[in-house]
Amino acid sequence: xxxxxxxxxxxxxxxxxxxxxxxxxxxxxxxxxxxxxxxxxxxxxxxxxxxxxxxxxxxxxxxxxxxxxxxxxxxxxxxxxxxxxxxxxxxxxxxxxxxxxxxxxxxxxxxxxxxxxxxxxxxxxxxxxxxxxxxxxxxxxxxxxxxxxxxxxxxxxxxxxxxxxxxxxxxxxxxxxxxxxxxxxxxxxxxxxxxxxxxxxxxxxxxxxxxxxxxxxxxxxxxxxxxxxxxxxxxxxxxxxxxxxxxxxxxxxxxxxxxxxxxxxxxxxxxxxxxxxxxxxxxxxxxxxxxxxxxxxxxxxxxxxxxxxxxxxxxxxxxxxxxxxxxxxxxxxxxxxxxxxxxxxxxxxxxxxxxxxxxxxxxxxxxx
Ligand SMILES: *Cc1c(COP(=O)(O)O)cnc(C)c1O
Numbered sequence: 001x002x003x004x005x006x007x008x009x010x011x012x013x014x015x016x017x018x019x020x021x022x023x024x025x026x027x028x029x030x031x032x033x034x035x036x037x038x039x040x041x042x043x044x045x046x047x048x049x050x051x052x053x054x055x056x057x058x059x060x061x062x063x064x065x066x067x068x069x070x071x072x073x074x075x076x077x078x079x080x081x082x083x084x085x086x087x088x089x090x091x092x093x094x095x096x097x098x099x100x101x102x103x104x105x106x107x108x109x110x111x112x113x114x115x116x117x118x119x120x121x122x123x124x125x126x127x128x129x130x131x132x133x134x135x136x137x138x139x140x141x142x143x144x145x146x147x148x149x150x151x152x153x154x155x156x157x158x159x160x161x162x163x164x165x166x167x168x169x170x171x172x173x174x175x176x177x178x179x180x181x182x183x184x185x186x187x188x189x190x191x192x193x194x195x196x197x198x199x200x201x202x203x204x205x206x207x208x209x210x211x212x213x214x215x216x217x218x219x220x221x222x223x224x225x226x227x228x229x230x231x232x233x234x235x236x237x238x239x240x241x242x243x244x245x246x247x248x249x250x251x252x253x254x255x256x257x258x259x260x261x262x263x264x265x266x267x268x269x270x271x272x273x274x275x276x277x278x279x280x281x282x283x284x285x286x287x288x289x290x291x292x293x294x295x296x297x298x299x300x301x302x303x304x305x306x307x308x309x310x311x312x313x314x315x316x317x318x319x320x321x322x323x324x325x326x327x328x329x330x331x332x333x334x335x336x337x338x339x340x341x342x343x344x345x346x347x348x349x350x351x352x353x354x355x356x357x358x359x360x361x362x363x364x365x366x367x368x
Contacts, residue, residue: 002183002205002262002291003253004343010208013249014242022242031239034248038206038214041187041251044196048216049225050239054178054203055083057213058141060225060233061199062087065139065172067231068221073133075140075171077120079149079305079335082141082176082201086111120146120304121154123161130169139172139199140165144189147179147337149308150294151287159195166198172221178203178213179337182254184290192289208250210243258342262291265340265349269293272353280360282315291340308335319363326355 003010017030031050039045051057062074062085074087082088086107116133118125120142130137144159146152166173175197181188182205190197199217206212216222226232270288273295277284283299296302297312297319316334323330331338344352 001209001343002258002339002341003208003250004341007250007253007343009253010246010249013245014210017241017245020241023237023240025236027239028241028244030241030244030248034206034244034251035214035216037248037251038202038216041182042190042200042216043187044190044198044218045200045216046219047222048202048214049222049233050244051213051215051233051235052211052237052240052243053083053213054176054201055085055213056235057178057201057203057215058082058088058174058176059085061174061201061215061217062139062141063233064215064221064225064231065174065199068224069138069170069172071136071138071171072114073116073137074114075116075118075126075129075137077142077146077305078117079120079152079308080141080143080146080176081148082143083178087115088141090115090117119306120149120152121158122304123158123165126162126165130165130171135170137169137171139174141174141176143176143179144193144195145180145184145289145292147292148335149305150296150302150311150335151289151292151337152302152304152308153287153289154193155303159189159193163195163197172198174199174201176201179292181205182251183292183339186254186256186259205250205254206247207243208246210246211240212243212247259290261342262340265344266291266293268349269338269340269344269352272356276356276360279357280363282319282360282363292337293340294334294337297334315363319359322359322363323355326358328352328355328359 035048089104090112116129177188177200181202185192201215203213223229224231266288270286270293273286285296285298285302287294297315298310302308311334313334320330
């Protein structure tokens with residue numbers, strides 16, 4: 001909730017739409033306005049399709065990539081999360097690019113066999129996979145800043161490298177910006193890092209807290225989606241007017257000033273975490289971009305899933321439980337991102353800073 005809970009402008013937009021109706025079985029003006037707002041902020045999106053969740057966005061984008069390239073295989077990264085479509089829920093355990101195995105009961109080997117897992121920030125893994133399966137890889141799907149193994153930033157040149165490798169191999173590059181889109185910059189990670197994907201998946205901030213998702217990108221690819229093209233995808237409630245109204249009101253509030261505020265807020269919280277941990281002698285690595293961050297309970301750098309897993313989750317849990325009675329709810333997993341909002345004002349941040357100072361003392365003892 002990038003603007004916090006119940007921001008007046010969003011409440012008003014939802015209320016106004018409620019009075020006008022909420023499902024028409026036809027596209028609405030708001031949907032078109034939201035689409036053009038998105039493509040203004042993300043110039044790589046010539047056309048887009050609204051859906052109801054991030055999961056729908058990624059599974060539709062993958063289907064489209066396979067159709068557009070006539071190829072089957074998909075490369076994803078260990079620790080990357082792209083919603084719960086079968087082919088994307090592949091076990092993240094094996095480090096080097098290997099054939100995937102189902103990561104949860106209920107997924108058949110057939111649904112997972114075309115998913116190849118590479119290590120985040122290891123461009124060589126992707127290059128080897130392209131060599132091993134020449135002209136078979138439809139797409140590389142990546143969270144440009146990983147947010148689902150805790151926050152893990154792309155190392156210098158990783159995203160640009162993915163752009164080059166995919167282009168050279170005739171594969172598509174899909175940025176899953178369901179978290180990062182409108183969160184870390186007005187134009188998402190693609191603006192912040194200056195790398196242009198073929199397709200982009202969106203969700204979360206886009207709906208202002210109501211159910212929404214979107215996928216979009218190059219016109220020549222998007223024109224293959226039905227009814228303009230042969231790739232079927234539809235949804236009864238897609239582009240739902242209530243979610244669109246909430247999304248429009250949210251995006252309209254997200255001007256440059258907001259991102260400056262969020263950057264300052266994120267920086268302040270990251271410093272407070274690092275300082276409080278240092279004073280208590282607790283090894284901590286804080287990864288942050290803008291208003292998303294993770295405090296990993298490890299002394300080492302965290303650059304991929306393997307290094308993320310070195311964090312001491314027992315210590316994390318002890319720390320999390322120390323914060324709760326103080327009135328601070330951090331994400332309840334070491335491998336989730338914390339998000340800050342414009343509602344975290346000076347008072348809230350001062351409150352948080354003092355809670356953080358308390359929280360680390362005793363964490364080492366709790367662990368034993
Ligand atoms: C949350 C998330 C999804 C799935 O979105 P849902 O709306 O929960 O289906 C996909 N990709 C990323 C990167 C996410 O964080």
